[in-house]
Amino acid sequence: MHTMSIQRKKIHPHKYSLWIAMGSITMMFIGFTSAYVVKRSQANWLAFELPHIFWLSTAVILLSSVTIHLALKNFKERNMQRYKQLITITAVLGVVFAACQWIGFSQLKSSGLPLNGPVSASFIYVIVGVHMLHVLGGVVALLVMFGRAYRTRVRTYSAVPIEVAATYWHFVDVLWIYLLIFLSIAR
Amino acid sequence: MSNEATLHSQQEVMHGAHDHHDHEHHHEDSFISKYVFSMDHKMIAKQFLITGIVWAIIGAFFSVLFRLQLGFPDATFPWLESILGHWAKGGRITPEAYYALVTMHGTILVFFVLTAGLSGTFSNLLIPLQVGARDMASPFMNCLSYWFFFLASLVMMASLFVQTGPASGGWTMYPPLSALGDASIGSKIGVDLWLTSMALFVVSQLLGGLNYISTLLNMRTKGMSMTKMPLTIWSFFFTAVLGVLSFPVLLSGFILLLMDRHAGTSFYLSDIFIAGKALANEGGSAILYQHLFWFLGHPEVYIIILPAMGMVSEVLAVSSRKPIFGYLAMIGSLFAICILAFLVWAHHMFVTGLNPFLGAFFVLLTLLIAVPSAIKVFNWLTTIWKGNIRFTPAALFSIGFVSTFISGGLTGIWLGNSSIDIHLHDTYFVIAHFHIVMGVSAFFGMFAGIYHWFPKMYGRFMNNTIGYIHFWVTLIGAYLIFWPMHYEGMAGMPRRYFDYSSWTSFNQFGGLNAFISIVVILVFATQLLFVFNFFYSIFKGRKLTEQNPWNATTLEWTTPIHAGHGNWPGEIPEVHRWAYDYSKDGRDFIPQTEPIGPNESAH
Numbered sequence: 001m002h003t004m005s006i007q008r009k010k011i012h013p014h015k016y017s018l019w020i021a022m023g024s025i026t027m028m029f030i031g032f033t034s035a036y037v038v039k040r041s042q043a044n045w046l047a048f049e050l051p052h053i054f055w056l057s058t059a060v061i062l063l064s065s066v067t068i069h070l071a072l073k074n075f076k077e078r079n080m081q082r083y084k085q086l087i088t089i090t091a092v093l094g095v096v097f098a099a100c101q102w103i104g105f106s107q108l109k110s111s112g113l114p115l116n117g118p119v120s121a122s123f124i125y126v127i128v129g130v131h132m133l134h135v136l137g138g139v140v141a142l143l144v145m146f147g148r149a150y151r152t153r154v155r156t157y158s159a160v161p162i163e164v165a166a167t168y169w170h171f172v173d174v175l176w177i178y179l180l181i182f183l184s185i186a187r
Numbered sequence: 188m189s190n191e192a193t194l195h196s197q198q199e200v201m202h203g204a205h206d207h208h209d210h211e212h213h214h215e216d217s218f219i220s221k222y223v224f225s226m227d228h229k230m231i232a233k234q235f236l237i238t239g240i241v242w243a244i245i246g247a248f249f250s251v252l253f254r255l256q257l258g259f260p261d262a263t264f265p266w267l268e269s270i271l272g273h274w275a276k277g278g279r280i281t282p283e284a285y286y287a288l289v290t291m292h293g294t295i296l297v298f299f300v301l302t303a304g305l306s307g308t309f310s311n312l313l314i315p316l317q318v319g320a321r322d323m324a325s326p327f328m329n330c331l332s333y334w335f336f337f338l339a340s341l342v343m344m345a346s347l348f349v350q351t352g353p354a355s356g357g358w359t360m361y362p363p364l365s366a367l368g369d370a371s372i373g374s375k376i377g378v379d380l381w382l383t384s385m386a387l388f389v390v391s392q393l394l395g396g397l398n399y400i401s402t403l404l405n406m407r408t409k410g411m412s413m414t415k416m417p418l419t420i421w422s423f424f425f426t427a428v429l430g431v432l433s434f435p436v437l438l439s440g441f442i443l444l445l446m447d448r449h450a451g452t453s454f455y456l457s458d459i460f461i462a463g464k465a466l467a468n469e470g471g472s473a474i475l476y477q478h479l480f481w482f483l484g485h486p487e488v489y490i491i492i493l494p495a496m497g498m499v500s501e502v503l504a505v506s507s508r509k510p511i512f513g514y515l516a517m518i519g520s521l522f523a524i525c526i527l528a529f530l531v532w533a534h535h536m537f538v539t540g541l542n543p544f545l546g547a548f549f550v551l552l553t554l555l556i557a558v559p560s561a562i563k564v565f566n567w568l569t570t571i572w573k574g575n576i577r578f579t580p581a582a583l584f585s586i587g588f589v590s591t592f593i594s595g596g597l598t599g600i601w602l603g604n605s606s607i608d609i610h611l612h613d614t615y616f617v618i619a620h621f622h623i624v625m626g627v628s629a630f631f632g633m634f635a636g637i638y639h640w641f642p643k644m645y646g647r648f649m650n651n652t653i654g655y656i657h658f659w660v661t662l663i664g665a666y667l668i669f670w671p672m673h674y675e676g677m678a679g680m681p682r683r684y685f686d687y688s689s690w691t692s693f694n695q696f697g698g699l700n701a702f703i704s705i706v707v708i709l710v711f712a713t714q715l716l717f718v719f720n721f722f723y724s725i726f727k728g729r730k731l732t733e734q735n736p737w738n739a740t741t742l743e744w745t746t747p748i749h750a751g752h753g754n755w756p757g758e759i760p761e762v763h764r765w766a767y768d769y770s771k772d773g774r775d776f777i778p779q780t781e782p783i784g785p786n787e788s789a790h
Contacts, residue, residue: 013324016401020431024393028435031482035443035475039454044470116451119470123454126446130439 018164022171025134029175032127033182039119040186046118047187050180051107054128057100058180061135064093065173068142072166076159084149087142087162090169094139101132124183131179135172141165224334226326227752231333232312233644236637238340239304240718246295249288251711256280258704260686274352282685283372286355289683290373291347293358294381298388299343301491301629303336306430309494309636310399310423312644316743317417319408319760321753324401328394335391339384346380354381357683359484362455362476366447369461379448382441389434389441396434399427408742410762414518415779417741417766418511421518422497425525426490433486433529440479447471474539481532488625489528492592493521495632496563499585501766502635503567505739506582507574508775510767510790513566520559527556537605538612546605553603560596564589575770579737580654581639587662588631594666595624598673613683616676619669627665634658637721642736646748647728653720657713664710671699738776741766745780765790 039045071086105125108114113121145165148156225231252271255264256279263278274284311329315322323329346353355373356364360381368375403416403424443454447468455476456468504511511517533541533549541549567589576582598620601607611617634657641649680693687693735744742762746754760780768777772787783789 011405013401013405016405017324017328017397020397020400021393024397024431024435027432028439031436031439031479035439035454035479038475038478039472042472115446116453119453122446122450122452126442126452130442 012160014160014164015167018167022168025171026175029127029131029179032123032130033179033186036123036127036182037186039123044119046120048111048113048120050124050183051104053100053104053107054180057097057104058176060093060097060100061173061176064090064097065170067093068166068169072159072162075162080149084146087145087149091139091142091146094135094142094169098132098136098139101128104128120187127179127183131172131176134175138165138169138172141168224330226322226330228311228315228323228326228329229644229750229752229754231329232308234333235303235307235311235336236644238337239300239308240721242295242299242304242340244715244718246292246300247711247714249292249295251707252280253285253288253292254704254707256285256685258701258707260688283352283355285685286357286371286683287352287373287377290355290358291353294343294354294385296626297358297487297491298385299336299340301626301633302392302430302487303388305629305633305636306423306426306490306494307333307336307395308633309419309498309640310395310427312640313419313743314399314403314423315406316643316746316754317420317741317766318403318406318411319742319762320402320406321755321759323398324406325398329398332391332394332398335387335394339387339391342380342384342387346377346384349376349380351375351377353377359477359480360444361480362444362447362473363459366444366455367459367461367466368448379445382445382448386438386441389438392430392434396427396431399423400431408759408762414515415762415765417497418500418514418517418521419494419497421521422493422500425521426493429486429490429493429525429528433483433490436479437483440476440483443479444476474536477536477539478532481535482529484535485532486528488621489524491625491629492632493524495588495629495636496521498636498639499567499588499632500570501741502581502585502639503570503589504767504769505639505737506579506585507571507576508769509570509574510769510771511566512569512572513562514765514767514790516562517566520562523559524556527552527559531556534603534605534608537608543605550603550605554600556603557596557600560592564593564596579638580649580651580658581635583655583658584631584635584638587658588628588635590662591623591628591631591665595620595622595628599624610679611676613681614676615672615680615682618682619672619676622672623665623669627669631661634661634717639737640743641721641724641728642731643743643746645725645728646731647724648731648736649724649728650720653716657717657720660713661710664706664713667706668703668710671703675699735778740764740768740776740778742779745778 067086068090071083071090074080074083074086105128108121108124113124115122115125142165145162148161221227222230225234252267255262255267264275265278267275267278267280271280271284274281274287280288311323314320343353351372353373354360354365354377355371356378360378364370365374365378368378403420407416443452446452447455451467453468453471455473456466456471457473459466459468500511500517531549531553533545534553537546537549567585571586598616602611602617602620638649638654641647675693675696678693678696680687680696687696731748734746734748737744742760745760747756762779763782764777764779766779768779768790769775771777
């Protein structure tokens with residue numbers, strides 16, 4: 001193998017890629033929400049209240065943003081025990097969030113708005129569902145992180161992976177706030 | 188290639204404190220890690236290229252098949268039955284098979300060849316080499332990008348062999364035809380496979396695009412400021428931006444379509460009768476899909492053409508031994524095209540009942556694209572003007588690109604007018620327009636790139652004589668095929684029809700259609716000649732003996748003939764000047780790595 005010299009760089013390429021990926025995911029939801037706006041301006045649009053549990057899930061995901069922020073802080077201070085606890089809590093909160101959304105779906109369904117019902121309801125299922133998948137993707141990333149933290153053979157000191165995960169986590173959080181406000185206002 | 192090399196380069200990225208040191212690795216790469224799951228951007232580029240070539244042969248062969256039907260509607264070809272089976276009973280293509288062939292031809296050429304095969308190949312090959320990077324920002328994601336593309340290819344290939352045939356509602360996959368399995372035989376599992384394949388394809392494009400952008404913004408070598416980058420890199424940058432921003436919107440459109448197909452939702456469906464029976468779906472809008480589709484669909488045509496533009500700019504400057512004319516104007520026009528690309532999608536929808544008031548804006552924005560396009564054409568012409576042109580096959584294909592881009596672009600001004608579009612929409616005029624400006628032009632750019640960078644990829648040259656034959660037959664053939672289609676379109680001959688015999692007014696085109704089909708077969712055969720040249724030259728081509736065969740200024744020619752993973756054996760060279768110092772101060776060319784002399788002014 002030949003000599004490898006230092007690669008000149010400004011910010012870490014993985015972080016950079018993440019920012020572009022977040023732009024990309026944002027475009028996807030812009031696609032959904034603009035489809036929603038277009039559809040809403042046409043005839044036969046049925047307006048209804050969002051399931052109340054969505055407010056609870058909002059609180060959960062906001063809390064999880066706080067915990068992952070603390071996790072990052074503790075990692076940098078090398079409080080590994082506290083770090084492990086915090087990412088576990090974050091991952092659990094992520095799953096609780098997804099469960100809340102799922103309960104929201106069944107509430108919608110029991111109030112006579114199934115997936116194959118009016119288009120306005122179908123949109124809620126699809127938009128919230130796709131967002132939920134993105135949150136669960138974050139949970140998977142945290143599980144990987146968790147596994148790494150318990151490895152004894154290799155110790156990691158680079159904060160980049162956890163920084164990337166934290167940024168992504170805040171992103172899906174903000175995305176949810178946007179969606180919630182959007183779906184509440186544009187009914 | 189080796190994980191270890193990747194890991195090392197990453198570690199260096201992470202703590203780039205220590206100076207360069209030698210890594211002594213004496214491990215052999217296995218066949219799998221070198222040729223299959225390679226993480227070397229150069230190998231991934233070759234994988235994209237060869238997969239693209241395979242798809243191009245299939246996609247082009249499909250066009251030969253349906254041209255047989257269009258050119259000789261009454262003839263029978265018994266050999267067709269032996270390859271297509273019940274899709275060509277008695278040697279005549281069935282209507283269902285015809286629609287499947289047309290749909291797959293579009294899908295394959297637009298996405299699998301001219302998107303993945305073109306920007307996948309050359310962005311991968313050239314971005315690290317020309318900006319001076321060891322590899323992509325994330326070699327693993329890059330590898331993943333290819334394998335998602337491969338998976339998408341497998342699924343699409345599988346859909347060709349299912350009993351009800353592949354998707355056949357047109358490459359745009361408009362609902363309701365694509366949303367209802369009962370609507371036609373080509374709307375059954377074929378569409379599901381099509382959507383699955385395209386979802387995988389979108390993932391592949393996003394992974395690739397992320398990498399391209401973060402590599403070229405972040406990992407340029409010392410001295411390589413943005414305005415010192417070759418235009419190829421600029422064009423790959425804008426291509427990637429377009430892809431990253433528009434493919435997700437397409438994906439959301441596909442997700443809604445999939446829900447309509449399988450979850451009983453009504454995003455796109457309303458008041459539909461199938462075989463006299465009303466469906467329950469209510470409240471949907473088929474036009475909504477068109478908005479989502481064309482929001483990608485229009486940027487998609489620039490995703491196809493921008494890399495070709497970039498490579499043509501580079502090849503024209505190198506082969507005419509002159510600096511590119513109007514470097515900054517070239518970047519500015521790429522940027523303008525990139526912005527306008529997002530604002531013109533509704534010009535595909537002028538006849539869908541779009542508000543004419545809204546249409547006026549889309550006409551204006553569409554016609555505005557003529558401005559940056561004309562700037563680019565002007566700059567290409569002034570670049571070769573009075574140049575000392577070396578007519579290599581790459582140079583010829585670049586000049587051919589400029590020719591087809593002009594003639595195809597001019598008809599775009601007709602189609603961009605909403606009032607003329609009422610007459611020309613969905614006629615052969617549209618076919619002629621986009622095949623010349625996007626299909627043929629993009630292929631010419633791709634061929635220019637392949638002939639020009641083949642020595643970098645394989646350390647050998649392609650055969651020039653076959654290259655010249657390939658160029659002239661393809662150029663003349665392309666015009667002979669598509670030029671007459673303008674007349675058919677102006678006469679109102681609609682596209683997508685299986686048989687025109689019931690229209691007596693179009694019988695006048697019978698001979699013309701047969702002529703077009705014959706030329707198609709000749710041009711197709713010539714492309715096979717190119718494929719032969721390509722594969723033959725990989726193994727038997729004339730060997731490259733010098734690092735810089737074209738006397739070019741850019742960094743890729745400073746790497747060894749057979750560069751390993753990491754590209755440069757020693758330090759990455761530092762860049763001191765722009766990429767277009769040709770015929771300067773009495774010198775034929777000055778490499779980018781050469782410092783500006785004391786008596787010299789920087790560009």
